[in-house]
Amino acid sequence: MPVRITAEQARRLALALQGLADPPRRKLTADGLLALIERIGFVQVDSVNAVARAHHMILFARNQTYRPALLQRLLEREGRLFENWTHDAAIIPTRFYPYWQVRFERDRARLAKRYRRWFAEHHDDGRIEAMLDHIRQNGAVMARDFSDRERPRGGFWDWHPDKVALEFLWRTGELTIARRQGFQKVYDLVERVIPAEARGGLPSHEAFVDWACRSALERLGFGTPAQIAGFWDLVSLGEAKLWCAANAEQAMPAVLEPADGSPPRPVFARGDIEALLEALPESPARVRVLSPFDPLLRDRKRLLALFNFDYRIEIFVPASRRRYGYYVFPLLEADRLIGRIDMKGNAAQRLLEVSGLWLEPGRRLGRGRRERLDAELDRVRRFIGADAVRYADGHLKKS
Numbered sequence: 044m045p046v047r048i049t050a051e052q053a054r055r056l057a058l059a060l061q062g063l064a065d066p067p068r069r070k071l072t073a074d075g076l077l078a079l080i081e082r083i084g085f086v087q088v089d090s091v092n093a094v095a096r097a098h099h100m101i102l103f104a105r106n107q108t109y110r111p112a113l114l115q116r117l118l119e120r121e122g123r124l125f126e127n128w129t130h131d132a133a134i135i136p137t138r139f140y141p142y143w144q145v146r147f148e149r150d151r152a153r154l155a156k157r158y159r160r161w162f163a164e165h166h167d168d169g170r171i172e173a174m175l176d177h178i179r180q181n182g183a184v185m186a187r188d189f190s191d192r193e194r195p196r197g198g199f200w201d202w203h204p205d206k207v208a209l210e211f212l213w214r215t216g217e218l219t220i221a222r223r224q225g226f227q228k229v230y231d232l233v234e235r236v237i238p239a240e241a242r243g244g245l246p247s248h249e250a251f252v253d254w255a256c257r258s259a260l261e262r263l264g265f266g267t268p269a270q271i272a273g274f275w276d277l278v279s280l281g282e283a284k285l286w287c288a289a290n291a292e293q294a295m296p297a298v299l300e301p302a303d304g305s306p307p308r309p310v311f312a313r314g315d316i317e318a319l320l321e322a323l324p325e326s327p328a329r330v331r332v333l334s335p336f337d338p339l340l341r342d343r344k345r346l347l348a349l350f351n352f353d354y355r356i357e358i359f360v361p362a363s364r365r366r367y368g369y370y371v372f373p374l375l376e377a378d379r380l381i382g383r384i385d386m387k388g389n390a391a392q393r394l395l396e397v398s399g400l401w402l403e404p405g406r407r408l409g410r411g412r413r414e415r416l417d418a419e420l421d422r423v424r425r426f427i428g429a430d431a432v433r434y435a436d437g438h439l440k441k442s
């Protein structure tokens with residue numbers, strides 16, 4: 044009989060597997076940070092910097108001793124992390140690089156036609172090869188090194204052709220990101236950046252699909268074939284379905300009882316799901332601010348099923364039609380998402396500015412919750428180097 048997973052169990056398991064049930068004050072070392080990212084799977088990178096970059100907020104939410112210098116060390120100096128693509132740009136453990144080599148082969152076939160058609164339309168067929176030769180001869184580059192070039196309209200966010208060439212070469216594994224400078228990518232040859240031991244032979248198709256599905260399910264705990272395929276965005280839905288059907292011991296049939304009141308739904312669960320559910324840790328009672336790009340939130344349908352929390356980023360919603368704000372952060376308290384907060388860092392005045400707070404129906408801002416929220420905002424304030432938190436009513440809370 045399939046294992047039944049209650050909404051409470053599902054929430055607590057998701058938090059545990061995603062590192063959000065860990066002791067948040069435990070000192071984080073470089074090795075510990077790498078282990079955390081391997082456990083999460085990847086950390087999404089995004090350009091918006093309302094308070095701090097998404098990848099820093101994701102890691103800080105799990106451990107308050109996290110500091111960006113640790114990530115920079117692993118990524119730029121030691122090569123134990125690399126940046127490429129999952130469902131979006133992400134920081135990924137280099138140990139997983141062999142599987143991305145398969146992705147590069149797939150993306151080369153999938154993207155080449157689109158990119159080369161764009162270049163052909165702009166009468167510049169040789170730009171990709173010319174860019175690769177330039178980097179071989181002259182070293183790492185940034186797109187802004189070529190910003191004086193022509194910028195034809197239409198497609199690829201109106202990038203200039205050199206930027207398009209760099210992105211194609213990065214997405215298909217000829218180049219990698221050596222570092223970021225002012226958040227701008229610095230592109231270099233893979234062999235100059237990725238350790239040789241990570242660039243071995245390509246795994247077989249069977250080994251690739253098995254790793255992609257098995258490692259996704261390990262991090263999800265349970266999920267549908269679509270959720271398993273979508274975790275890394277490495278395999279197709281069809282490949283995930285076939286893997287689940289062929290691996291009954293690793294992908295056990297289970298039933299999820301959703302928190303949103305919808306009917307129970309069939310899922311596949313890890314082979315050790317019953318042991319996991321019997322040993323679920325308690326989540327820290329504190330309030331924590333989550334990045335809009337936190338992996339816990341990425342799959343909105345799954346989020347609704349586990350937390351009954353309906354969330355969207357309103358960056359691209361016209362201001363007059365926004366329900367909350369431009370870049371609103373969900374609030375996690377213990378194992379519940381209790382609301383969202385609109386805030387931003389003001390570097391010039393060294394402030395963390397809070398402009399809006401919305402609690403979920405049935406939640407109230409009692410004294411204890413307000414104290415927990417203030418404590419979290421103070422942690423975020425210190426993390427970004429601000430001197431005080433300023434609320435919308437003008438009240439200042441200083442260190």
